[in-house]
Amino acid sequence: MRLLLTSGGVSNPSIEAALVDLLGTPIAECDALCVPTAEWGHPYCTPASAWRFVAGRGGSPITGLGWRSVGLLEPTALPSIGRDRWEPWVRAADVLLVDGGDATYLHHWLRESGLADLLPELTDTVWVGVSAGSMVMTPRIGTEFVEWDPPSGDDRTLGVVDFSIFPHLGMPENTMEAAETWAQQLDGPAYVIDDQTAIVVPGEGEVEVVSEGTWRHLPD
Known part of the structure; x- marks a missing residue:
């Protein structure tokens, strides 16, 4: 799986160019599935904010980039319908568009649904994440970003990459000083990124930062 890990979505031409490069074909020729699940785990999110993501409204609407088709994939529903039904939908998609919210809630339902087990097989699929996505x-993710009470009792997530992410640098509470404190609790490296920055992972062990804003690697 190829990854475009953003803080604020496809927010500038550099990030959009990186997305097209990962896809290997124009956006208009690609089929997308959008995943709003993380929204349900965060107290700041609402049905209205989930709708805006799905409908392609808001600041950097990744569902509104001009995909050939966009479908809705809800991992909380997948255990009740059977893998034989939903797996073909996922395999047929060129890209998964995964919204923000609470990352531990999203992690829980990726595991519970079985979707997490399928991800390693999706070698030609692009994952576009926004914030928690x-x-x-x-x-x-660090305890500062846990808003839901995960059954695991900790802040662990999928571990597909070997670094952590501090998003939304520049928001009132998301200062560089806060990021430095956050990073001290982690066992590995981290990227601090603002909403004009994305981390591109085109293959295992490959990492590139694309930015028209501000970012930092910790430790320096």
């Missing part, structure tokens, strides 16, 4: 791919 990106953080879920990391080993840990």
Whole structure:
């Protein structure tokens, strides 16, 4: 699986160019599935914010980029319908568009649904994450970003990549000083990124930062 891990979505031409490069074909020729699940785990999210994501409204609407088709994939529903039904939908998609919210809630339902087990087989699929949709791919998110009470009792997530992500740098509480404190609890490296920055993972062990904003690697 190829990853485009963003803080604020496809928010500038550099990030959009990186997305097209990962896809290997124009956006208009690609089929997408959008995943709003992380929204349900975060107290700041609402049915209205989930709708805006699905409908392609808001600041950086990744569902509104001009895909050939966009479908809705809800991992909380998948255990009740059977893998034989939903797996073909996922395999047929060129890209998964995964919204923000609470990364531990998203992680829980990726595991419970079985979708997490399928991800390693999706070698030609692109994962576009926004905020928690990106953080879920990391080993840990830090306790500061846990808003839901995960059954595991900790901040662990999928660990597809070997670094953590501190998103939304520049928001009032998301200062560089806060990021430095956050990083001290983690066992590995981390990227601090603002909403004009994305981390591109085109293959295992490959990492590139694309930015028209501000970012930092910790430790320096």
